[in-house]
Amino acid sequence: MDTALTLFRTIPQEKKNAISWTTIISGYVQAGMNKEALQLFHEMQNSNVPPDKVSLASALSACAQLGALEQGRWIHSYADKARISIDSVLACALIDMYAKCGDMEEALGVFKDVKKKTKSVQVWTALISGYAYHGLGGEAIRRFTEMQKTGVKPNGITLTAVLTACSYTGLVEEGKSVFYTMERDYNVKPTIEHYGCMVDLLGRAGLLDEANRLVQKMPMKANAVIWGSLLKACQIHRNIELGERIGEILIGMYPNHGGRYVHTANIHAMGGKWDKAAETRRLMKNKGVVKVPGCSTISLEGTTHEFVAGDRSHAEIEIIRSKWRTVRRRLEENGYVPELEDVLLDLADDEEREAIVHQHSEKLAVAYGLMKTKPGTTIRIMKNLRVCKDCHKVMKLVSKIYKRDIMMRDRTRFHRFRDGKCTCGDYW
C-alpha cells in the first residue's frame, strides 16, 4: 500500500479521475486499512472529482468494517442527492453497511426499496448475513425461503450465511438439514466454510463428538478457523482434554498469533492446571508474541471515543471511571454479583479478579455512553474481541436498570440488550 500511495501521489491533480481515486481507496479497504480508506475518500471529496457509485461502494465497505454508521448514512444521502441510482452492488454495500453498523431496520429499508429484478442473490445474501450476525435466525431462514420463491438461486455464500444464522441461534436441525441437502437441492458442493459453520453449529450446541467426527471425515484439511471453532466449543462446554489437544495444534500452526496462546492457557487454567497455563504464557512471552488488547469504541456526535483496559489517555478518564463506580454501585443494589469464571488468571483471590473485570473497556464505554447521551437513546458500542461473561451480564443489567437499549458489536456478532435481556439469548 505504501508503494501504491506513493505512486498515486505522483499523479497530477488534474489527471486524477474517479477510477484512480477508487483504486487507491478500495486498495486500502482490501488491505483492511479502513480508516486510511475513509481519509482518502474525504480527500477525494475535497478534490474536483465527484465520487461515483463505485467510489461509494468502496467507501461503504470501509464504513461497514469500522462500524461507522454516521459516515455510512452520509454516503447514503449523498447517493440520493447526487441522483446516483441504487443498483445491485450499491444496495449490497448499503445493506451490509447498515447491518454491520447495527441498524437492521435501515438495512431492511434499503432492501425493500430495491426493485425486484435488481434483487440479486448477493443482495438477498447481504440481508440474510445481517440477520445471521444479529442472532435473528428465524428471520434469516424466512428470507431464505422467500428468496427461493422469487426464483433466485442461492450460491455458496448464501448458504454460509444461512448456516451461520442457524449456528448463532442454535437451530441445529435446520442447519443440518440445509447442510446435508445443499448439494442435491442447490447444486453447491460444501466448501471448508460450510464445514466451518457446521463444526461451529454442532460445537456450540454441545455436540462436541459429532463436531469432532465431522472434522475427521471432511474431505479437506482442517484450518485454523475450524480448530478455533472447536476450541471455543471446548471452552464453552468445559471439555479440557480435547481443548488442550486442539490448543497445541493451533499454536503449532500459527506460532505468532497471540490469541491462540491466551485461549490455550485459558483452557489449561479452566482445568486447574496453573503450571501449564503459566508455561503457555511464558512460551508466548519468550517468542515475543503479544495479545491484541481489548478495545471498545463509542461514537458521539461524530467523534469516536476509544477505551482500552487500564489506559488513561481519554481526556475525561477520571470522571468516566467515577461514573463506572456509580453505575456499579447501582447494579449491586439491584443484585449484581460479578461473573468471574472468564478471568482465568492465577490470582490469589476473587477481589483481584473483580478488579480485572471492572477495568474492561466496554464498561468504560457504557459508562461514558450513560454520561453523554440523553435518556431513551440507544448506546452503540463496538468491540474488537468477544465480550466476557461479566460484561455481558453488566450490559443486560444496565439496559434494565437505566432503561436503555444497548447495541454492542463484538468481534463476530451483535448483542442487543433491552430490559435485562440480550438477543443472543446468552448463546455466544
Added chain:
DNA sequence: ATAGGGTTAG
C-alpha cells in the same frame, strides 16, 4: 473484450 465496486465459517 476495454481501469475501480458488493454478500463468505472460529
